[in-house]
Amino acid sequence: MSLFRCCPSERKLTEFVESGAPRRVAKHLEKCPTCRAACERMRNDKRLLSELRAALDAGLDHAAREKILRLCERRSE
Numbered sequence: 001m002s003l004f005r006c007c008p009s010e011r012k013l014t015e016f017v018e019s020g021a022p023r024r025v026a027k028h029l030e031k032c033p034t035c036r037a038a039c040e041r042m043r044n045d046k047r048l049l050s051e052l053r054a055a056l057d058a059g060l061d062h063a064a065r066e067k068i069l070r071l072c073e074r075r076s077e
Helices: 010-019 023-031 033-058 062-076
Strands: none
Touching (some): 010 023, 010 033, 023 033, 033 062
């Protein structure tokens, strides 16, 4: 039986991805493939943004920067 009557809010899922809390979200994820997938997308987005920031900090040329921004736009659709 799920600890939630319905799925946690996006805010709660984000909080879980960021900090691992609250624990009851972890219990919910054990039984809910939809929320597990949402958390995995959040983790992937977080990784992508981290890589993008690092690349921008390293100083990309204009063409490379534009290519990355186009990829990000497609990802957000």
